[in-house]
Amino acid sequence: MYDTGKVLIGILIFILVFTSPMLINLSGGKASVKANPVLPKSGKCIESKEYMKGYHMEMLDTWRNLVVRQDVRFLKKADGTFFMLNGVKAEMSLTKTCMSCHDNKAKFCDECHNYLEVKPYCWDCHIDPAIAKKGVKK
């Protein structure tokens, strides 16, 4: 082999770059940490767990468009009747409807979002109701 020194440096860089996921995982010691969202103890969600896992963001997007752009505020079931929540018509609202059961943002939303480095821009405008109740200190 010619120019052995330089070629070996190149091979070393190649190995480091392409094994970097393994090196990060092994040195970080957090590879076995799993996302563990805490589900509400009682109550039934408006959609199935499988649907919600994949498509909740699309549902929220549809809700936003309906509420903000068409002034359609209340959530209907497939048969056309309104969805009721604690005796009143449920709004198409993340904070008022979803988070009335899933009331812990950190232990529910953030678990998977942080695990997968998802930064939804919901929270650019909305605020975690639990924090809103306590009052925000600036």
Place this chain on the structure above:
Amino acid sequence: MGIWFSLVAVAALTLLGLIGANVSGLNYVFAVVIPYIAIVMFIVGIIVRIVRWASSPVPFRIPTTGGQQKSLPFIKQNRLDNPSSYLGVLGRMALEVLFFRSLFRNTKAELKEGPMLTYGANKWLWLFSLAFHWSFLIIFLRHFRFLTNPMPFFVPLLQDIDGFFQIWVPLVYITNIALVIALAYLFFRRVFDSKVRYISLPSDYFPLLLISGIAITGILMRYFFKTDLVAVKELMLGILSFSPSAPSEALSTWFYIHLLFVCSLLIYFPMSKLVHMSGVFMSPTRNLANTNRMVRHVNPWIDDLKMKTHTYEEYEDEFRKVMKGAGMPLDKEESHVS
């Protein structure tokens, strides 16, 4: 011909992925065993290729690169195209690797009415190649969000920049669109340009189709047929921390096809033209400073051949009689050794 062969090959891989996803006994093989095989074959294969390249001697520097070489002080040297220093070589290599400088010089010869042969600049190939390679790199780096925990610093950064337009849910990434458009250009260039089609081989179509397959299944999974990303990440973290777990039932068929495509690409990479990823660094016209006359370059295989120097004096000694007879001028009339 090459197109059909490549299409069939990619279709066969898709079918294989379908089988791997839906025959539960094979899930482990396709989700864990094949990825490990692919990673090992990729890394070992690339190293073998590099060592093989490095074993061939490069006897002399190549001065005929585009640009004025270092000459007399009043002649301006082109330091980046024809460097004579180590730094210049680094600059030339960086321009080549990051911006495809030699492809930027690409020209196109066309026979027009007349008949008239015309040569013109053709930057489209350069533009779409650049778009393709950079998009692919950024997409690869963004995938670290499925591959590592803790998250490397560049993942959120790339996601923010790439999803800058904030359209669609989930956000559309600029690189996703650029990759698909660039792949379409690179593929249809080979299909519709008869001159390029004539010289295209299955090994030209296959990688394009395979990478298109990866891109399309990835985009479908992100925007249309959702898979369980938490299960994906748990699987990948298991593999990449050497403690693989049994693949979750929640992994979708799309994911298995996507993963099999990626594994196929990794396995195919070192034995195909795609090794230009490492080969570009070994290009003699890019990585050697033009120091032909400034430095003495000894033929690297001179020891292997046990070659001895044969000076002009010795040559004259050998042929003195004949040269004298032919009336040729001699340095010495008599042998200097005798």
